[in-house]
Amino acid sequence: xxxxxxVLAGFVLIAAxxxxxxxxxxxxxxxxxxxxxxxxxxxxxxxxxxxxxxxGHAVYFGTGAYAALVVYTEWGWPPIAGAPVGMLVSMAIGLxxxxxxxxLRGHYFxxxxxxxxxxxxxxxxxxxxxxxxxxxxxxxxxxxxxxLSFISPVPYHYLFLAVLTVLLAxxxxxxxSRPGYYLAAIRGGDRAARSLGVPVLRYKxxxxxxSAAFTALAGSLYxxxxxxxxxxxxxxxxxxxxxxxxxxxxxxxxLFGPLIGAIILVPLEETTNALFGGGGTxxxxxxxxxxxxxxxxFQPGGVAELWRSATxxxxxxxx
Amino acid sequence: xxxxxxxxxxxxxxxRAVDGASLTVNEGEIIGLIxxxxxxxxxxxxxxxxxxxxxxxxxxxxxxxxxxxxxxMHARLGVARTFxxxxxxxxxTVADNxxxxxxxxxxxxxxARRAAEEVLDFTGLAPLxxxxxxxxxxxxxxxxxxxxxxxxxxxxxxxxxxxxxxTPAEVRLAIELVRRIKARGITLVIVEHxxxxxLSLAERAVVFHQGKVIASGTPRAVxxxxxxxxxxxxxxxxxxxxx
Numbered sequence: 273x274x275x276x277x278x279v280l281a282g283f284v285l286i287a288a289x290x291x292x293x294x295x296x297x298x299x300x301x302x303x304x305x306x307x308x309x310x311x312x313x314x315x316x317x318x319x320x321x322x323x324x325x326x327x328g329h330a331v332y333f334g335t336g337a338y339a340a341l342v343v344y345t346e347w348g349w350p351p352i353a354g355a356p357v358g359m360l361v362s363m364a365i366g367l368x369x370x371x372x373x374x375x376l377r378g379h380y381f382x383x384x385x386x387x388x389x390x391x392x393x394x395x396x397x398x399x400x401x402x403x404x405x406x407x408x409x410x411x412x413x414x415x416x417x418x419x420l421s422f423i424s425p426v427p428y429h430y431l432f433l434a435v436l437t438v439l440l441a442x443x444x445x446x447x448x449s450r451p452g453y454y455l456a457a458i459r460g461g462d463r464a465a466r467s468l469g470v471p472v473l474r475y476k477x478x479x480x481x482x483s484a485a486f487t488a489l490a491g492s493l494y495x496x497x498x499x500x501x502x503x504x505x506x507x508x509x510x511x512x513x514x515x516x517x518x519x520x521x522x523x524x525x526x527l528f529g530p531l532i533g534a535i536i537l538v539p540l541e542e543t544t545n546a547l548f549g550g551g552g553t554x555x556x557x558x559x560x561x562x563x564x565x566x567x568x569x570f571q572p573g574g575v576a577e578l579w580r581s582a583t584x585x586x587x588x589x590x591x
Numbered sequence: 592x593x594x595x596x597x598x599x600x601x602x603x604x605x606x607r608a609v610d611g612a613s614l615t616v617n618e619g620e621i622i623g624l625i626x627x628x629x630x631x632x633x634x635x636x637x638x639x640x641x642x643x644x645x646x647x648x649x650x651x652x653x654x655x656x657x658x659x660x661x662x663x664m665h666a667r668l669g670v671a672r673t674f675x676x677x678x679x680x681x682x683x684t685v686a687d688n689x690x691x692x693x694x695x696x697x698x699x700x701x702x703a704r705r706a707a708e709e710v711l712d713f714t715g716l717a718p719l720x721x722x723x724x725x726x727x728x729x730x731x732x733x734x735x736x737x738x739x740x741x742x743x744x745x746x747x748x749x750x751x752x753x754x755x756x757x758t759p760a761e762v763r764l765a766i767e768l769v770r771r772i773k774a775r776g777i778t779l780v781i782v783e784h785x786x787x788x789x790l791s792l793a794e795r796a797v798v799f800h801q802g803k804v805i806a807s808g809t810p811r812a813v814x815x816x817x818x819x820x821x822x823x824x825x826x827x828x829x830x831x832x833x834x
Contacts, residue, residue, distance in 0.1 A: 449700055450703070454694070456683055460682065466663045467642070467662050467665075468691050468742075469666030469692075470663060
């Protein structure tokens with residue numbers, strides 16, 4: 273009950289954020305926090321709940337981003353119309369990447385996902401349809417409302433909030449039903465899960481495809497907001513790493529962990545970018561690296577776990 | 592006949608871990624697989640559970656060929672197992688661990704919860720339902736594995752050293768649990784090192800040595816079999832017979 277109130281308070285605060293701050297910089301940070309929370313929550317479906325750590329989710333993010341701008345450059349559609357295309361293509365890519373790589377365990381799976389994502393980045397850098405190394409531009413000026421091209425970050429804030437709410441509601445529903453239990457069992461151990469009748473490969477693919485679809489949606493939303501993408505900004509390894517770090521920092525495998533991670537990390541990143549300008553990418557890498565080390569060493573459960581142990585009233589009894 | 596394994600051979604490289612072993616299991620009995628370490632009983636056991644595929648030979652469960660069937664399909668058909676080293680889902684509570692098993696026959700959350708609660712009561716784990724599995728000790732983990740397997744509502748339950756590492760008092764509790772599982776109409780195959788357990792529980796003992804079945808029969812007859820005693824149970828058996 274108390275937790276439910278806390279969630280409601282958090283939601284109201286996030287919904288009111290653009291009205292509370294008038295500086296465009298802070299409004300933009302708010303929208304970017306939500307966007308990062310969407311992609312990290314999508315990553316969390318596979319990496320957190322099912323425990324299959326992908327370091328190649330940029331391939332799905334990039335698919336969504338490119339789909340949004342390709343439907344514009346090729347057919348003149350509003351970019352957001354590319355989102356369902358990107359989601360479908362991502363699910364297909366997930367199936368192709370997942371079927372062989374899920375036979376690999378642990379680090380080998382993670383390494384295979386990196387390879388797949390790098391392959392996609394190199395492919396995009398050389399494919400004229402995707403603008404090759406130069407990238408793609410969205411509509412230079414909005415033709416209609418459907419282009420979702422706004423100067424103010426505020427409309428994006430609410431668009432992202434709506435998508436995040438849907439994704440988290442879906443995740444919460446899954447967590448309480450058979451697929452949620454089965455994914456948690458897979459995270460606990462393939463062998464034990466299979467002995468209990470869990471079709472492990474099918475559920476891993478299910479988690480990957482769901483995760484890929486929402487990651488692609490995040491990519492489309494990014495392209496719609498920014499209006500310009502190139503292989504590095506849509507398919508770079510930093511994008512994959514960021515999803516992982518945001519989720520792990522907040523708490524992988526928890527409902528609100530990715531959102532908490534985004535609330536901590538994105539403002540930090542935007543501030544360093546603002547302070548150090550274009551040279552900030554290096555700093556971002558250093559921050560990411562430091563966070564990986566600190567989370568892995570001191571708090572593998574992320575901030576959500578820290579919060580849980582801090583609020584636990586009575587110590588649990590052991591058998 | 593519930594299960595029939597014929598002429599199972601399992602090789603790892605050039606090594607024959609199981610070398611032409613056969614076993615038939617009838618509905619409602621408790622069978623003990625015994626033998627020293629490295630006798631091949633665990634490998635044979637894994638073949639029965641679908642966790643390993645025999646190099647040669649066939650396994651039939653309820654008349655159906657399950658030799659190359661996946662472990663998840665075994666569970667679906669009614670073969671459940673526990674592991675020598677318990678592999679409980681550490682992040683989940685005891686009740687949620689059992690829920691995973693219960694979801695096999697009850698796709699809905701409410702029905703699965705009800706089925707899991709029944710199993711928790713049956714195994715005496717109900718008071719620990721909300722405890723995280725990681726805080727359980729060895730006896731608790733072994734019991735939880737049994738509960739989780741029971742929640743899949745099996746016809747045949749394979750227990751891999753479910754009693755090893757327990758204190759004598761805990762062993763007595765576990766024996767009592769196995770008896771109650773049998774009373775539910777579930778057939779059991781148990782791999783066990785402790786002879787006392789086999790003598791007090793099993794109706795039939797099957798002795799493995801170097802990948803082969805060298806003796807089979809009532810536990811009493813098997814422990815008195817000179818070939819078994821002479822071959823390798825040796826001093827351990829004499830101690831038991833003195834009791």
